[in-house]
Amino acid sequence: MTQRPVYAQTDAEVLTAVDVDPKRGLTPQQAAERLAQNGPNALAKGEKKTLVQRFLAQFKDFMIIVLLVAALVAGVVVHEWADAGIILAVVLLNAVFGVFQESKAEEAIDALAEMATPNAHVRRGGAVETIASPDLVIGDIVLLEAGDVVPADLRLLESANLKAEESALTGESVPVEKTTAPLDGTDVGIGDRTNMAFMNANITYGRGVGVVVATGMQTEVGRIAGMINAAEETTTPLQENLKQLGKSLTLMILVIAAIVFGVGLWRQAASLPEMFLTAISLAVAAIPEGLPAIVTIILALGTQKMAKRNALVRKLPAVETLGSTDIIASDKTGTLTQNKMTVEKVYYDGALHDAASGIQGGNRMMTIMNFANDTKIQEDGVMLGDPTETALVAYGQTQGFDLAAALTATPRVAEVPFDSERKLMSTVHQLEDGRFLVATKGAPDQLLRRVTGIATGDAVAPIEDADRDAILAANTGMAKQALRVLMMAYKVVDAMPATIDSASVENELIFAGLVGMIDPERPEAAKAVAEAKAAGIRPMMITGDHQDTAEAIAVRLGIIDAGEDDAVITGAQLDAQSDEEFAKNVTKYSVYARVAPEHKVRIVNAWQKRGKVVAMTGDGVNDAPALKAADIGIGMGITGTEVSKGASDMVLADDNFSTIVVAVEEGRKVFSNIQKSIQYLLSANLGEVLTLFMMTMLGWDLLAPVHILWINLVTDTFPAIALGVEPTEPGIMKQKPRGRKSNFFSGGVGQAVIWQGLLEGALTLGVYFVGITWPVHTGSAAIHADALTMAYATLGLIQLFHAFNVKSIHQSLFTVGAFRNKAFNWAILASFLLLAVTILVPGFNGLFHVTSLDWHQWATVLGAGVAIIVIVELVKLALRLRKNK
The missing domain is CATH 3.40.50.1000 (HAD superfamily/HAD-like)
Incomplete structure (x- = not known):
């Protein structure tokens, strides 16, 4: 037969199971033996990764592995050590960003452990001792009072108006009144286990005694710690998309390189070693080596913007x-x-009122809710006490009720403390005329039984059945709105009762009103x-x-x-x-x-x-x-x-919950901008690949590795990063979430990358063809040198012009604004100057194997750049018109 849970067992059954005398507690020898057997009352910490392990983990990403292979090939095989160095620098930068952002990712269990109370008051060997919380063992008798933090999971044996605030564990906003009687059933939820006190809960009221029934990882908090340790790290959509992108690019690169290598050999365009180097160069050119760093930078910029709007991102x-x-x-x-109880409704004079309207007339309800109250107000204005009672005092302050002055004029002289069985509390105050005011608050169903009169304004009359029905109806109505309802009642007596107890004080009371409270949204x-x-x-x-x-x-x-x-x-x-x-x-x-x-x-x-x-x-x-x-x-x-x-x-x-919506908008903008950067990078690289591929197939002169490297360096990085800070496009928060199945190529991006990349390559090849067909200089070498220079300038400039196209995947450049993004404007200008200097500044011509161009040739190059904007705008217009049909 399965043993019943401890909350369903009697005190005797629990004490027998843990083998302890509640009056004397465990002996020091028993405690030492149990501590050695079960270990300390502490939470197990998750396995921590060292800084080196976290750094090396950054290199497990498939895209990063592809880039490392590319760096190896670029350096060892093609001997382009500068290219290899740039790729490695990008990879290392990405790893450093990742480690920096995730350095605090494993703090959860440490924080749980730190929440544990440092000391506990226990009964051992017949004496009360204060011991360190980790030294607690099953069977220890623990003494609790207001202000304590529960050191382990306890089955309560005694409760004198004990209340525990457990919202961090159960999510319940109101402190729980604790009992000692066994509970019915074996599947009672945590929030309803009223005869239990859980580790890390705060005692807000009263006193109690409990026996430890679970320590460390066996407690409810320990179970949560175990769940945190066991939880698998989820892969984000971004990580999945980058992984998928890396695989797709690798497959594409291998296929293109193999085709170039095979066709080149078949056409005898070059020797086997030369064709192998050409194919490898083509593969290196196809890899957007700056992509991981660009994505990381865009995400980092996004975190900065979110931080300014109170959303602090811990993982990029x-x-x-x-x-x-x-x-x-x-x-x-x-x-x-x-997370703060607030008075929302008040019922008096036979009518329900919003709390903001106050309590009018001669009704004593405001006085009663403040007098029958144990809230303490500190010098700094902070209120200490039960959240329900502090809410009543706080409401009085908003209505101008001066509690300190009222208590000075009408001091408390006696009280009948709250009791969880009768669910009432009363205080007795001496009036200036020598009589005494009894102020009582409590559960309506209990207090209404003790009421014989009802106050309406300044008048008091015997309470009738109709009055009781109206009060109960108001109580039910507020309860259906999830309001916590308290009733206020009072009476004035000529002399202090001989015995201050419920029987002598809480009778023949006058109904003052009802108060409805809630933890408001x-x-x-x-x-x-x-x-x-x-x-x-x-x-x-x-x-x-x-x-x-x-x-x-x-x-x-x-x-x-x-x-x-x-x-x-x-x-x-x-x-x-x-x-x-x-x-x-x-x-x-x-x-x-x-x-x-x-x-x-x-x-x-x-x-x-x-x-x-x-x-x-x-x-x-x-x-x-x-x-x-x-x-x-x-x-x-x-x-x-x-x-x-x-x-x-x-x-x-x-x-602020609304900050989440702001963060969602920023997250959508970040993904959209990453899409733009990827569209820009991949279409540019596809243009480069097509240019080299067709030059190989047609037997034309090939762009040198230094050309491709410089174009990638100056046209890829700055504009791609600047696209990452593009302003939010209108209507982004009216779109449906793209969900987990979407990727960087969703929403027409994949098709755009292909046809726009082909367009870039075609325009570049067209300019090369113009340079050969209508030369400015004479001589075969000069003609081919000029044509190659024109192709180099076109391939670079056309990418800068195309960057304007990808400011929006579907909208016109003139709708989103060509020059709204200042960072983008400066990035395009800087990239243009870095590209132009290799052709226009003397001394760079020989280094980059280029010639000086005349104005006719520059007009052809610039015409190709303008053409890509015109063509893309026309295609976008056609797609929008077709979609709107």
Whole structure:
């Protein structure tokens, strides 16, 4: 028979299982033996990579391997050591960027370990001792009081109004009232295990005693640490696209080189060694060796822009991943909501009012909610106490209620503390006329039984059944809106009761009113949700809070519509579904309530199996496994735990949900600009390949390696990087997410690369043909030298002109603005000057094997450059017209 969980066992059963006397605790010998047997109460840290290991890991990328091979071939075989050096420098730069950005990627478990409380108060050998938290063992009797951090998982044996704040673990925004009685059932969720206290939870109220039932990795927090350790690093769409691009380029390069080599030998264009070197040179020319560095630089520039808008990126690929996001699975507490209880509705004088309108007339409700309250206000204005009670005092301050002055005039002289069984709290205050005011607050169902009168303005009358029905209806209405409702009541007595207890104080009370509170949504969150939906992104809420609360907040935010109950599911209902069932039903749900950490990971995985790119936001320890499992984990910078930040790819410095939408827009722009850079680079390289290929096939003079190297250096790098900072194109947030299946060649980019590359090559070959057919100089050598120089100048300039074309894949250059991007303008100018200097400046001619051109020849070259803009604009226009038909 399977043993029942500890929360379902009686105190005696638990104590017998761990073999301890609760009055004396473990003996020092027992504690030492158990510590030696089970190890310290600490979390196991994940295996850390050294700096060298992280650096070497950067070279596992397929594209990087291709570039390393190209560098080897360029240096050893072709003897172009400068080319090899440039390629190696680019590869090393890319590796350094990667290591720098990912140097903090493994901090999650360290942060978890640091959260553990340093000391614990335990009963050992009949005496209370303070010991280091790692020395705790199963069976230790731990004493808890307000302000303590729970040092291990405890089964509670005593609870004197004990409350624990567990939002970092469970996601529930309100401290949990703790009990000691066994719970029914064997599948009670973490948030409902009221007789348990979990490691790292904060005690906010009362006192308690518990016995340690799990330590270290066996605790609930330890289970989360294990899930973080076991979570596999997800491959981002960007990494997948670059890998696919590297493979495609390698195949293309090998095929082209083989064709050139075979056809050249067949036509006897050169000797076998010469043709082999030609084929290798062609292959080296086809590789966009600057691509990894350019992508890295564009991503780095994107991170800087995001940082200025409060989105701090910890891993470079996360910038682009945001742009492909299909699903944003958001934690509720502290992310979509303010993580601060706030008074929203008040009911008095028979009517429901918005809290902002205040409490009017002679109603004593404001006084009662502030007097029957244990909140302490520090000198700096910070409130200490239960979040529900601090919310009442904070509301009083907004309404101009001076609590300090009121307590000075009407001091508290006695109290009946809150009790989780009767669910009431009362304080007694001496009035200036010598009488006493009893202020009581509590659960409406309990307090209404003790009410005999009702206040309406300044008047008090006996309470009637109709009054009770109206009060209960108001309570039910607010509860359906997921408001936490408290009732306020009072009475004035002539003399202090002889005995201060519930029986003598909490009777014959006068109803003052009801207060409805909630952890409200962030003001900007609803707009952000709407913007996400408009961008084709599905926002979802995942929380440990109750179903009614989660559903109400989701409706208010616009995540679901009112009455859309089928879109809400609880963790228990999720457990009842097999993985196959859940995979079929996952598209139905937008709100998940009362979930455990493993549920969050399961949700993320279910969407990922459907090919969706999932972003997960969160701030608690319980969010860390899902943050790590998601395609992009988004942590909260202010309210977030170090654990959640360490497991995240991006951190929101302002905890503002709307910042995610801003980051998505930036991510989409980054991908679009990377596409533009790739379109520019590959079409340029294809033009170079076609030029060399056709020159080989036609038996023309070939461009020298120095020509190709210089063109690649001055025309590839600067314009490609400048394209990476192009402004956002209009309507980018009205497009659907491109998803995981898209790649750099999606959206017509692949076709554009091919036909535009062929066009560049054709125009270059055309200029070479013009130079041979209508020469300026005489003599075969001079004619061919001039023609080769014209082809060299054309191949370089045509790429600079073409850079203007790729400012938009589909829109006209004149629509997006030819000169909006200042960085691009300077990049084109610098590249032009570096290219022109090799022809125009004396001394460079011999170095680059070129001649001086006259104005006729320059006109031909410039005419080819202008022609590519005209032709591409006409093709774009035709494609737009066909699409709009």
